[in-house]
Every structure is written in structure tokens, then in C-alpha cells.
Amino acid sequence: MLKFDHVSKVYKGGKHAVSDLNMEFEKGEFIVFIGPSGCGKTTTMKMINRLIEPTEGSIYVDGEDIMKVDPVELRRKIGYVIQQIGLFPHMTIEQNISLVLKLLKWPEEKRRERAKELLTLVDMTPDYLERYPHELSGGQQQRIGVLRALAADQSLILMDEPFGALDPITRDSLQEEFKKLQRKLNKTIVFVTHDMDEALKLADRIVIMRDGKIVQFDTPDEILRNPADEFVEEFIGQERLVQARPNIQTVEQIMNLAPVTVMGDQTLSAAIKLMKERRVDTLLVINEDQVLQGYIDVEMIDQKRTKVNLVSEVMERKMLKMETGTLVKDTIRKFLNRAIKYVPVVDENERLVGIVTRANLVDVVYDSIWGDEEITS
Amino acid sequence: MDTMISFLSENGMDLLVKTWEHLYISLAAAGLGVIVAVPLGIALTRIKRIAGFIMGILSIIQTIPSFAILVLFIPILGIGKVPAIVALFIYSLLPILRNTYIGISGVSNNLLEVGKGMGMTNWERIVQVELPLAVPVIMAGIRLSTVYLIGWATLASYIGAGGLGDYIFSGLNLYQTEFILAGAIPVTILALLTDLLLGKVEDWVTPTGMKKLKVNA
Structure with missing residues (x-):
């Protein structure tokens, strides 16, 4: 034609x-x-x-x-x-x-x-x-x-x-x-x-x-x-995820409320056991007041498990986190631009309240694309 | 009043002839102006680069005193109605040309693109889109120009073209007020009537949709 x-x-x-x-x-x-x-x-x-x-x-x-x-x-x-x-x-x-x-x-x-x-x-x-x-x-x-x-x-x-x-x-x-x-x-x-x-x-x-x-x-x-590439992803992402779903605006609305956590004074073997039970490769480290300290993942434990014993000695303190109230569209940009898998969400006192993972974003995308159709059909 | 009546009884027929001459000179000049300036104005919208140049030249001509122009044509065309019509025609060009140019340029590019995109030829676009949409502006130029010409045509009397100017100048030379008035009043009436008439023409040639648009706006 x-x-x-x-x-x-x-x-x-x-x-x-x-x-x-x-x-x-x-x-x-x-x-x-x-x-x-x-x-x-x-x-x-x-x-x-x-x-x-x-x-x-x-x-x-x-x-x-x-x-x-x-x-x-x-x-x-x-x-x-x-x-x-x-x-x-x-x-x-x-x-x-x-x-x-x-x-x-x-x-x-x-x-x-x-x-x-x-x-x-x-x-x-x-x-x-x-x-x-x-x-x-x-x-x-x-x-x-x-x-x-x-x-x-x-x-x-x-x-x-x-x-x-x-x-x-x-x-x-x-x-x-x-x-x-x-x-x-x-x-x-x-x-x-x-x-x-x-x-x-x-x-x-x-x-x-x-x-x-x-x-x-x-x-x-x-x-x-x-x-096909990042450009297309971003083009779909920004338009679809942000504009299509104006009712989802902040990260609290999409975050997972029960992240898998570990206390700094627990042992590494306890941490590994926890990972195995919950089938995750990363744990967020908190203290008694729920304040986020850092994280450990399975690789870090693997490298240092013979030398040290406690979670607090291995954990990485530097990490990306978001405060409650952060806009979803900003979150999406972070995920896309920096290729991260998850971001913990903290309140104004640095207390851990939840976690946003790529799976959460997939849900948003899914809802915005097929959610409406299910309602209308 | 008595003088007026006696003037009319003596010169009534002559007055009608002079009025006709006057009208003839001005309308012939304006008519030629429309025939030349409207197409030229449309043409200039297609070649915008020289549009400014041509309009500049016409503006300069416009500044030459009308009397001078009339006289300038004597060596070429002699005296009488023809040189008067030619001189006045030159005067009518600028207002009509400028308004045509502005009117046509003012037609939205969108509409032109749609017209082209739908398969209108250049000519079809001019006739069916540009001219109807520019008509109010073009007509304004024609009205203005014609009314001016009726005024200026009085001067044509000086180069032997006749018209109501004859009365005015005789009156001035002979210190006869009734002659001056017998020239000036009909000229004014002519100008007003012509404007009124052209207003009707404008109304008649403006597409209905455009008129409704104006009422709403």
C-alpha cells in the first residue's frame, strides 16, 4: 500500500x-x-x-x-x-x-x-x-x-x-x-x-x-x-507511567511495606539463613529504632564470612534511599538511569518504612496498561 | 437661497454633465486601479522579496503632490480626460495594492496548507480560499482609494479634463461663492454616496461565513 x-x-x-x-x-x-x-x-x-x-x-x-x-x-x-x-x-x-x-x-x-x-x-x-x-x-x-x-x-x-x-x-x-x-x-x-x-x-x-x-x-x-532501547523505554515510561496514572503519585502508594531486614548485631550466618528463608539476596540493616543503617548482600557475606562475624562489620553504609513523599516519576527515572534494583523508603527520622523494587514498578506499568481495560470490558 | 435656485436654473444641465464627467474620471481611474493592483498584490505575496521594494516605490510616488503628477503627464499624454485618468490611476494603486497584499498575506498558513494538502492548485487556492478570506481588507483599500480619487479629480479640471473642479476653479477665479459651492457640495455628496455604495458591494462580496464570524467575534 x-x-x-x-x-x-x-x-x-x-x-x-x-x-x-x-x-x-x-x-x-x-x-x-x-x-x-x-x-x-x-x-x-x-x-x-x-x-x-x-x-x-x-x-x-x-x-x-x-x-x-x-x-x-x-x-x-x-x-x-x-x-x-x-x-x-x-x-x-x-x-x-x-x-x-x-x-x-x-x-x-x-x-x-x-x-x-x-x-x-x-x-x-x-x-x-x-x-x-x-x-x-x-x-x-x-x-x-x-x-x-x-x-x-x-x-x-x-x-x-x-x-x-x-x-x-x-x-x-x-x-x-x-x-x-x-x-x-x-x-x-x-x-x-x-x-x-x-x-x-x-x-x-x-x-x-x-x-x-x-x-x-x-x-x-x-x-x-x-x-528497542533505553530511549523507547523512557518514551513509553514517562508518558505511560507518569501521565497515565496521575492517582499514583508518591512512593508510599506503590512500595512494599515489609522489606526483609536484619539487625546490625546479628551474625552473618543468621543473615544468610534469613536470605535463604525469604529468598532474597540483599538485606536492609536496621537498629532497634527501625533506623536504616545500611545493607548487606550475599556477595559481601561471601567475601568476608571467614574474617568477621557480625552484620554491622560487613554492611555497606553508603546507599541510595528515598524519603516518603518522593514522586513516583522521580523514582522511575532513578531506576532507569542508574539501573538499580530497589530503593528503601525512609521517613523523616531515617526509619525504614518500606522498599520499592522493580517488581513494584512493573505493577504500576501493568495497571496503567491493562488495568483500565479490565474495568471497561 | 435665491442665488442657488437661479444658479441651478441657469446651470442645471451643465451641473449634471460635470458631475457625470467627475464620476467618470474617478471611477475609471479606480477601476483601472483595481484591475492592476489586485492581481499585482496577489502576485507580490508569492514573491515577498520584491514586495517591499515595489511598495516602497509606490509610496514614494504617493508623496508627489497630486497636482504635480497631473502636470507631469501633459508632455506625454497632452491634456484632457486620458492624462487625468492615468494620473489618478497611479494614485489609486498604492492603497489597493497594499491592502490586497496585507489581506492575502493574512490568510492563515494552516488553511493554505490544508488547501494544498487536499489537492488544490495554486489558482484554486487563490480563488476559493485566499480571495474570499481577504475580501474585507481588499475592499477597504478600494473604498479608501475611490473616495480619495473623487476628491483629487477636482484638480483634473486644471488639465482640461472637466468635472466639478471646473466650477470650483471658476468660482475661485471669479470670486463667485455659488460656483465654488456648486462644485464642492456635489463632490462631497459623490464621495459619500460612492463610499456607501461600495460598502454595499463589500457586504455583497464578503462570504456569509465571514460575516457571521465577525458578529460572533
């Missing part, structure tokens, strides 16, 4: 907007381009309808090299929806919807028929046809924006952050509505966004881009399960 073959866009002065893109999309697929701003996702999309022309490589739509097609003809066959909606304020809804049909010289009656038919797709009544864009709400306007891109029954539709300017509730309902519509009409969609939630919700496959290159191109599930 759509194929990128070694496509690059180099601007004057040698700046690579995108370099050496290779990908192929099937008919009826919902493809989402995602990445931080300036990653080249919009450029890539605009190359498909030649609003930006590639400097190297070729793009094929239905097997046809787009550079060999007249750009005006090409664009009339590709639906286009932009973020700021872009309805023409001086045209009625009908004129807006049927604009491409008019360009294609459809007779007026047929255009009107088609506009009516399209309105029913989004549950709007024909009396909207006579109205003007500013008389409609933002959500309705963007519905019309989408209809306009469907008018000539284009099989490929490009969408540049179409729901970005809408309020979250409207956006949510529009996303669902649109996804259903897309399945029903079997359109191929190329959709640009920077919102991971949106991408995961809508996409059949996601293209994650960075600095003009494809970092990962896969299904949402696969990306969540096997992020």
Missing part, C-alpha cells in the same frame, strides 16, 4: 530532517508516527503527499512512485487532516466536506448526497450542512475535518495530530469513534502524534522516531514488551 524505500530529506546546509527510512505499510493498517518534537515524524508524513519532497529515495503509494505522479492529482487521492482542524471559515459545512469532490468536478447534487451520507457516519444531522465552522464545537469541527478527508473515498489518509487541540474528554471519545470508523471503512491511516496514550490506543503498528531515524517499528504490544 505504502512503501518508503531509502527515503531521506536533507535541507540546505546539510541538516538531515529524516535519513534513510525504510518501511512498508499494509492496506487498512493504522500506522502511528511518534517521537519527540523535531524527530522528523511530520516531515515523513508530509513527504507522502509531497507537501515536502524527499531528497533521496522513493515513496510508493499502491506501487506507484509518487514523484512520477502529478502532485495535485496525488493529493486529491490522499485524505489530509491537520491539528488546527483547518476548516475554511467562509465555507459552509457542506462546502467544506465536499471540497475535494468539487475539485474533482463532481456534480453538485452528488456532492450534497455524499456530504449528507458522511455526516451520518459521525451521527450528525443534515441540518449541519448549512452551518459555518465557527458555529460548531471543537469536537464537531474536527469530525468535519475527518469527514472532509474521507469525502472522495480516499483509501489513504494522513493525519497530523488531529486531536491535539481538543480537550481530553472530547479527544477520548473522538479517538474511539475514529478507530471504529477506520475499522469499518478499512482505511489506511498514517497518524502523527507525540502522545503515547493516543498511539497505543489507536495504532496497529507504531513507528517510533528520533533524530530523523526509526528507532522501533512494531505493534503496540511488542513495543511495550520489548522496547
Whole structure:
């Protein structure tokens, strides 16, 4: 359906907007381009309808090299929806919807028929046809924006952050509505966004881009399960873990309340026994007042077990810890950046109150990805 | 009052002819101005680099006293209506050109991109998007320009173009107040009526959606 073959866009002065893109999309697929701003996702999309022309490589739509097609003809066959909606304020809804049909010289009656038919797709009544864009709400306007891109029954539709300017509730309902519509009409969609939630919700496959290159191109599930690198992890992590679950904010809400502890004056053999019982490789060392002293792990015991006897003599005092009230998103960053496995949580008097492990974070991720679905289905 | 009545009874027919001449000169100049300046203004939005230069030149011309321009054309075009129309036409250019340029430049880039992305040709975008959206601004320029021209057309009398200026200058030369008034009052009325009429035209050519937009805003 759509194929990128070694496509690059180099601007004057040698700046690579995108370099050496290779990908192929099937008919009826919902493809989402995602990445931080300036990653080249919009450029890539605009190359498909030649609003930006590639400097190297070729793009094929239905097997046809787009550079060999007249750009005006090409664009009339590709639906286009932009973020700021872009309805023409001086045209009625009908004129807006049927604009491409008019360009294609459809007779007026047929255009009107088609506009009516399209309105029913989004549950709007024909009396909207006579109205003007500013008389409609933002959500309705963007519905019309989408209809306009469907008018000539284009099989490929490009969408540049179409729901970005809408309020979250409207956006949510529009996303669902649109996804259903897309399945029903079997359109191929190329959709640009920077919102991971949106991408995961809508996409059949996601293209994650960075600095003009494809970092990962896969299904949402696969990306969540096997992020290609740290960048992808962070991209999913920050968006998904923090923004998706605003109700989980501080570490107390996710921490494990019963960390395995040992007192400084216990013997190493007691410590090893405890590790074996609880099946852990690290123990937090506390004193009688629950104040955190340090930690020992199995390696430290192994190295020094012949020379010393007590836990307090072996333990490492320097360690990373967090106070209660620390934000989860900061915690996540620590875990990702420093590759740590756990962080003890202490109160203002340095007393140990819990521990956050990677397992806790997995729970958060799990909840935020599949938790909602379980509730709705 | 009596003098006015006797003036009208003596010169009534002549007054109508002069008014017509006056209108003819100004509207012909304004009409030519629209025909030249609107397309030129649109063209300049496509070549922004020289837009400033062209508009600069026109601004300089605008500062030349109108009387001087009228006289300047005598060696080339002689005297009569033609040089007057040409001189006034040159004056009408700047306001129309500038407003067209500003109006067209003011059309949101988004809309242009959507238009292009949907497969509109350059021409289709100008006719279906840019012009309708810029119409209020362009019309403002045309109105302003035409009203000015009606005023300046009085001077055309000096190069033998006729018009209501004839009365004003005769009146001034002969110390006849009624002649001055017989020239000045119709000119004022003409200017006001023309503005009113062009206001109607503006209303008529402005797309309905744009008018509603203004009411809401």
C-alpha cells in the first residue's frame, strides 16, 4: 500500500530532517508516527503527499512512485487532516466536506448526497450542512475535518495530530469513534502524534522516531514488551507511567511495606539463613529504632564470612534511599538511569518504612496498561 | 437661497454633465486601479522579496503632490480626460495594492496548507480560499482609494479634463461663492454616496461565513 524505500530529506546546509527510512505499510493498517518534537515524524508524513519532497529515495503509494505522479492529482487521492482542524471559515459545512469532490468536478447534487451520507457516519444531522465552522464545537469541527478527508473515498489518509487541540474528554471519545470508523471503512491511516496514550490506543503498528531515524517499528504490544532501547523505554515510561496514572503519585502508594531486614548485631550466618528463608539476596540493616543503617548482600557475606562475624562489620553504609513523599516519576527515572534494583523508603527520622523494587514498578506499568481495560470490558 | 435656485436654473444641465464627467474620471481611474493592483498584490505575496521594494516605490510616488503628477503627464499624454485618468490611476494603486497584499498575506498558513494538502492548485487556492478570506481588507483599500480619487479629480479640471473642479476653479477665479459651492457640495455628496455604495458591494462580496464570524467575534 505504502512503501518508503531509502527515503531521506536533507535541507540546505546539510541538516538531515529524516535519513534513510525504510518501511512498508499494509492496506487498512493504522500506522502511528511518534517521537519527540523535531524527530522528523511530520516531515515523513508530509513527504507522502509531497507537501515536502524527499531528497533521496522513493515513496510508493499502491506501487506507484509518487514523484512520477502529478502532485495535485496525488493529493486529491490522499485524505489530509491537520491539528488546527483547518476548516475554511467562509465555507459552509457542506462546502467544506465536499471540497475535494468539487475539485474533482463532481456534480453538485452528488456532492450534497455524499456530504449528507458522511455526516451520518459521525451521527450528525443534515441540518449541519448549512452551518459555518465557527458555529460548531471543537469536537464537531474536527469530525468535519475527518469527514472532509474521507469525502472522495480516499483509501489513504494522513493525519497530523488531529486531536491535539481538543480537550481530553472530547479527544477520548473522538479517538474511539475514529478507530471504529477506520475499522469499518478499512482505511489506511498514517497518524502523527507525540502522545503515547493516543498511539497505543489507536495504532496497529507504531513507528517510533528520533533524530530523523526509526528507532522501533512494531505493534503496540511488542513495543511495550520489548522496547528497542533505553530511549523507547523512557518514551513509553514517562508518558505511560507518569501521565497515565496521575492517582499514583508518591512512593508510599506503590512500595512494599515489609522489606526483609536484619539487625546490625546479628551474625552473618543468621543473615544468610534469613536470605535463604525469604529468598532474597540483599538485606536492609536496621537498629532497634527501625533506623536504616545500611545493607548487606550475599556477595559481601561471601567475601568476608571467614574474617568477621557480625552484620554491622560487613554492611555497606553508603546507599541510595528515598524519603516518603518522593514522586513516583522521580523514582522511575532513578531506576532507569542508574539501573538499580530497589530503593528503601525512609521517613523523616531515617526509619525504614518500606522498599520499592522493580517488581513494584512493573505493577504500576501493568495497571496503567491493562488495568483500565479490565474495568471497561 | 435665491442665488442657488437661479444658479441651478441657469446651470442645471451643465451641473449634471460635470458631475457625470467627475464620476467618470474617478471611477475609471479606480477601476483601472483595481484591475492592476489586485492581481499585482496577489502576485507580490508569492514573491515577498520584491514586495517591499515595489511598495516602497509606490509610496514614494504617493508623496508627489497630486497636482504635480497631473502636470507631469501633459508632455506625454497632452491634456484632457486620458492624462487625468492615468494620473489618478497611479494614485489609486498604492492603497489597493497594499491592502490586497496585507489581506492575502493574512490568510492563515494552516488553511493554505490544508488547501494544498487536499489537492488544490495554486489558482484554486487563490480563488476559493485566499480571495474570499481577504475580501474585507481588499475592499477597504478600494473604498479608501475611490473616495480619495473623487476628491483629487477636482484638480483634473486644471488639465482640461472637466468635472466639478471646473466650477470650483471658476468660482475661485471669479470670486463667485455659488460656483465654488456648486462644485464642492456635489463632490462631497459623490464621495459619500460612492463610499456607501461600495460598502454595499463589500457586504455583497464578503462570504456569509465571514460575516457571521465577525458578529460572533
